[in-house]
Amino acid sequence: MKTTAKSMAMAIALSCAMAAEPLAAVQSAPPPPPATVGTMATDGSAAPQQRRRKRKPLTPQQQMEKFGGFVEPAYSGKVLYFMDSQGRIPAEAVEWVAGQVRIALSLPTRIERDAKVPAALPPDAGGMISVVDIEGEPSLLVAPDNGWARVNVAALAADGVSAEVLEARFKKELWRAFVILFGGGNSLNDFDVMRPIRAPKDLDACKALVSSPEPFNAVLAGAKAAGITPVRRTTYLNAVRLGWAPAPTNEYQKAIWERVKADKERGPTNPITIPPPKQKK
Numbered sequence: 249m250k251t252t253a254k255s256m257a258m259a260i261a262l263s264c265a266m267a268a269e270p271l272a273a274v275q276s277a278p279p280p281p282p283a284t285v286g287t288m289a290t291d292g293s294a295a296p297q298q299r300r301r302k303r304k305p306l307t308p309q310q311q312m313e314k315f316g317g318f319v320e321p322a323y324s325g326k327v328l329y330f331m332d333s334q335g336r337i338p339a340e341a342v343e344w345v346a347g348q349v350r351i352a353l354s355l356p357t358r359i360e361r362d363a364k365v366p367a368a369l370p371p372d373a374g375g376m377i378s379v380v381d382i383e384g385e386p387s388l389l390v391a392p393d394n395g396w397a398r399v400n401v402a403a404l405a406a407d408g409v410s411a412e413v414l415e416a417r418f419k420k421e422l423w424r425a426f427v428i429l430f431g432g433g434n435s436l437n438d439f440d441v442m443r444p445i446r447a448p449k450d451l452d453a454c455k456a457l458v459s460s461p462e463p464f465n466a467v468l469a470g471a472k473a474a475g476i477t478p479v480r481r482t483t484y485l486n487a488v489r490l491g492w493a494p495a496p497t498n499e500y501q502k503a504i505w506e507r508v509k510a511d512k513e514r515g516p517t518n519p520i521t522i523p524p525p526k527q528k529k
Contacts, residue, residue, distance in 0.1 A: 316484025316501040321492055326374030326475035327356040328426070331363050334381035336401050337418050342379060345422045348458050354478035355471055369395050374476035377425050387448050388421055390428045395474060397425040404448045417448055419457045430470030432463030 311317055328349065332342050339361060346357040365378045378398045387403035390396075404417045420441045427442060435442040441454045442463060468478070484501050487493035488508045496502040 311483075312498070312500050315486075316488075316496075316504045318481055319484050319487050319493060320479050320481050321487075323356055323479050325356070325477050326372055327358045328471075328476060329370060329373045329376040330357060330359045331365055331376060331378040332359060332361045333363060333365060334379055334401050336381055336405070337379070337415060341415050341419055342422070345419055345426070345458075348423065349426060350479075352458070352461075353464060353468060353471070354481065355468075355476055356479050365398075374471065374474035375429055377422065377429065379422070388425055388428075390425060392429055392431070392470075395429075397429045399425050404451075407449060413452065416457065417451045420451045420454055421448075423458045427459060427463050427467055430467045430474070432459070432467045432470075435459065435462055437462075 306314065308317075328346075330342050330346055332339065342359060346359055349355050349357050365380070366376075369376050374395070376396045378396065379401065380398060381401045383402050385398075385400045385403060387400050389398045389400075399418070399421050401414075401418060404421060405414050409417070424441055424445070432442065434444055437443060437460065439453065439455045440459055440462075441451065441456065442459045443450075443454070445451060471477070482490075484493055484496075485504050485508070488505055493505070496505045
């Protein structure tokens with residue numbers, strides 16, 4: 249009888265231990281991570297309610313209606329000149345590179361077409377890049393101490409490449425002239441336009457038409473030393489609020505001008521009031 253009772257007690261204890269083991273495992277397991285918005289499934293899909301919506305960029309018309317477009321304050325410093333005296337490369341290619349200078353570094357530029365290369369820099373020039381088409385000269389000449397550089401289209405086209413390849417080479421070489429003129433150095437990236445170039449065909453291996461931001465700090469410092477400073481560009485709405493916006497030129501800017509002026513004259517109509525702390529009795 250004692251043996252049977254003892255065996256039953258052992259069996260009950262063993263069954264309790266076996267039942268408690270999975271329960272303990274469940275209790276000790278960490279809770280599953282909460283679902284987050286935009287979490288993707290293993291196949292790359294996402295539930296419609298979890299997919300983040302990407303905002304579409306505003307069109308120029310929408311920017312004009314909402315902010316009054318973009319404006320720049322009056323600028324009195326020096327500018328970077330592009331002197332285009334050749335006719336083989338479309339004028340749009342020079343405009344494109346000058347536009348990249350303004351977009352990437354906010355430096356003011358000026359383009360002169362069909363102009364002879366002056367013997368000296370114009371009075372308001374902090375630097376000058378000439379575009380020529382002369383047989384027998386190298387594709388790039390840079391004289392940083394004198395503030396000028398020259399890109400030669402004839403040398404870039406010496407191996408008889410197509411017009412499309414020639415235009416791509418030209419844009420890359422013109423950007424290189426700009427960077428080197430203001431103190432930017434060579435890049436360590438084999439596919440960057442600022443890598444060492446030994447022949448025009450080496451430009452074809454460069455993936456982008458302009459460099460990475462790697463030399464931008466040096467270029468900005470060099471431009472500042474030459475008297476060229478970045479131009480501030482902001483919305484018309486912000487310029488009116490700051491007090492330096494030019495007179496409105498269209499109905500959208502006029503509405504913004506009048507609204508901001510009325511807000512300033514009226515002042516805050518619903519000031520925030522904070523009650524004093526209660527005194528403890």
